[in-house]
Amino acid sequence: MPVSIRKLTSRIGAVVEGVDLTETPDLPTVTALRDALNLHKAIVFDHVSLDNAGQERVARWFGELTTAHPNVPAADGTRNVLAVDSATSKANEWHTDVTFVVNPPQLTTLRSVVTTPYGGETLIANAAAAYLDLPEPLRVLADTLRVVHTNQYDYARPTSTTAQRLEYDRVFVSKPYEAGHPVVRVHPLTGERGLFIGGFAKRIVGLSSGDSADLLRILQSYVTRPENILRWTWSPNQLLIFDNRITQHYGVDNYDDHPRRLNRVTVAGEVPAGVDGRRSEQLVGDASHYSGLLEVAA
Numbered sequence: 083m084p085v086s087i088r089k090l091t092s093r094i095g096a097v098v099e100g101v102d103l104t105e106t107p108d109l110p111t112v113t114a115l116r117d118a119l120n121l122h123k124a125i126v127f128d129h130v131s132l133d134n135a136g137q138e139r140v141a142r143w144f145g146e147l148t149t150a151h152p153n154v155p156a157a158d159g160t161r162n163v164l165a166v167d168s169a170t171s172k173a174n175e176w177h178t179d180v181t182f183v184v185n186p187p188q189l190t191t192l193r194s195v196v197t198t199p200y201g202g203e204t205l206i207a208n209a210a211a212a213y214l215d216l217p218e219p220l221r222v223l224a225d226t227l228r229v230v231h232t233n234q235y236d237y238a239r240p241t242s243t244t245a246q247r248l249e250y251d252r253v254f255v256s257k258p259y260e261a262g263h264p265v266v267r268v269h270p271l272t273g274e275r276g277l278f279i280g281g282f283a284k285r286i287v288g289l290s291s292g293d294s295a296d297l298l299r300i301l302q303s304y305v306t307r308p309e310n311i312l313r314w315t316w317s318p319n320q321l322l323i324f325d326n327r328i329t330q331h332y333g334v335d336n337y338d339d340h341p342r343r344l345n346r347v348t349v350a351g352e353v354p355a356g357v358d359g360r361r362s363e364q365l366v367g368d369a370s371h372y373s374g375l376l377e378v379a380a
């Protein structure tokens with residue numbers, strides 16, 4: 083059966099059919115999936131029958147896995163699975179995964195384990211489209227900027243929290259990490275430029291905290307435009323893969339107290355490069371226990 087790719091929106095997202103995720107894939111299949119990721123940024127497989135080991139195996143088609151998280155332990159006796167569980171965190175902030183380390187994961191896989199009777203969608207935004215939407219003077223400015231990302235971000239949320247969520251947050255921040263990245267990242271496979279900011283972006287280098295917050299808010303408003311977003315409604319046994327180099331995502335907290343559980347496996351990435359070729363740097367902490375380094379051509 084040939085691989086079929088069906089677009090979900092103009093700018094982001096596609097459903098993939100005709101791939102048996104329980105088989106060992108041939109090279110053309112992996113190439114077709116990588117091409118689909120490069121083009122659509124987020125791809126979805128429906129009716130998958132995978133367990134944790136199966137999800138890890140499929141993620142490995144794209145490269146070496148990271149461990150679950152720099153600070154948060156892996157789920158269920160695994161090494162590579164992070165539980166994205168409403169009992170511990172709702173992830174309802176725009177972010178790119180683990181951007182507080184020097185080489186964040188190149189891609190993220192999410193598998194639905196427990197889905198909600200309503201709501202609980204995952205939003206994924208195309209940060210390359212956001213960059214292209216910027217008026218030229220802002221694009222030129224963004225090209226020159228660097229930004230510090232940290233895991234020590236503000237956890238204050240408007241809704242009440244639980245002891246379990248407070249504990250998760252405590253572990254999440256227990257060891258500090260900071261990384262300096264270009265605000266505009268060049269994708270190593272496509273050459274596309276994307277805004278590389280999101281919830282862990284703390285301050286733009288060289289600006290006051292007030293100016294930095296204002297500018298980040300303006301840039302972020304282009305990422306979160308509705309046209310740049312895929313709103314994915316989960317059913318059980320689906321696998322979503324998104325390109326973590328050039329997207330942001332958000333778990334919508336609109337499902338009351340229903341339990342929701344996605345299992346996440348991420349693939350190690352390279353050190354990002356900006357428009358001028360300058361690479362990211364780790365400023366605080368050492369996350370080498372979390373992720374190997376993907377080598378890409380300069």
Ligand SMILES: [Fe+2]
Pocket residue numbers: 173177178179331
């Ligand atoms: Fe995430």
